Amino acid sequence: MRILVVGAGAVGGYFGGRLLEKGVDVTFLVREGRRNQLEDTGLVIESIHGNIALKPKTILAGDEATPFDLIILSTKAYHFDGAVESFRQYVSKETVILPLLNGMVHFDKLAEEFGEERVIGGLCFIETTLDQGGKVIQTSPKHDLVFGERNGERTERIVKIEEAFSGTKVGYRLSEAINQDLWNKYLFIATMSGITTLMRSPIGPIREEESGYLVIEKLLAEIISVMKRVGAPFPENIQTLQMKQIDSLAYPMKSSMQRDMEKLAFVEADHLHGYLLKIAHKEQISVPVLEAVYANLKVYERQLI
Secondary structure: OEEEEEOOOHHHHHHHHHHHHHOOEEEEEOOHHHHHHHHHHOEEEEEOOOOEEEOOEEEOOOOOOOOOOEEEEOOOHHHHHHHHHHHHHHOOOOOEEEEOOOOOHHHHHHHHHHOHHHEOEEEEEEEEEEOOOOOEEEEEEEEEEEEEOOOOOOOHHHHHHHHHHOOOOOEEEEOOOHHHHHHHHHHHHHHHHHHHHHHOOOHHHHHHOHHHHHHHHHHHHHHHHHHHHOOOOOOOOHHHHHHHHHHOOOOOOOOHHHHHHHOOOOOOHHHHHHHHHHHHHHHOOOOHHHHHHHHHHHHHHHHHO
16 A cells, blocks of 8 residues: 655654554655755654654655555644645545544545545544654654544455554554544544633643633533534533543643644634534524634734734
8 A cells, every 4th residue: 555644744754654664655745844854864753652763755746656545634724725735636536535634624625625435534642743853752652543434334445544554553443433533532622722722721720720610611512512513423421421531631731722822833723613613603503612712712813923
């Protein structure tokens, strides 16, 4: 299987690197600066699951290459449109696209661009970052990648992808309920990132303040009501399950969006919270806490311009 990883950043660099470590045919689609960096230093991963240094194959957008069997897309939402254009020429009728973005709106966009049949479901659970020298630093016990056909079928192509990840140092899982997995993660990410950016605080201090805990519960309930309106496959006790997960988080835990704000980096406000707010407005659902979360993020974004 020939795999194209779009980008060699924190997420794509890690999972692509683990595939390459096994010996899978992996190419990274990168910008010129990143290619020069990789040529000089190689793809270096420092991880609690084992350090590696690799010499990856790279291409720039527009370089000649035959279509790939699998394209792994792990860019941030605000780079999504550019990323799609960069790999368009490497897609054939047989190509499978595996997006690892948070949220759901990108699935509609990919289906519109390349056809529903080429897009499978995917998500990951990992804490990783790119340091100033371009090294991938991975620090979490979890380094999991979950994927599956969105209709739940165990197809020949999905088994081939499973075989590619088999034997890698990655906690991969082939899911027969990927849509439920995707909505569950979206719910958690939207709530966790929303509350921590709104309060400018790790989750612990918010939880221990009585009114803060009530705001977490209110935001979670609002997001559930919006997601259920568009058919998210949640169990009846989803609020209880998600609050237990939030209660179990370490006191100093921050969301990745909060860390991005602290670095004065762009955030995925429209992709995550803005998408939900559009649904709420269309369906006339009252979501005052979600409104406050989105307003906070958009005010922050304006300060970056």
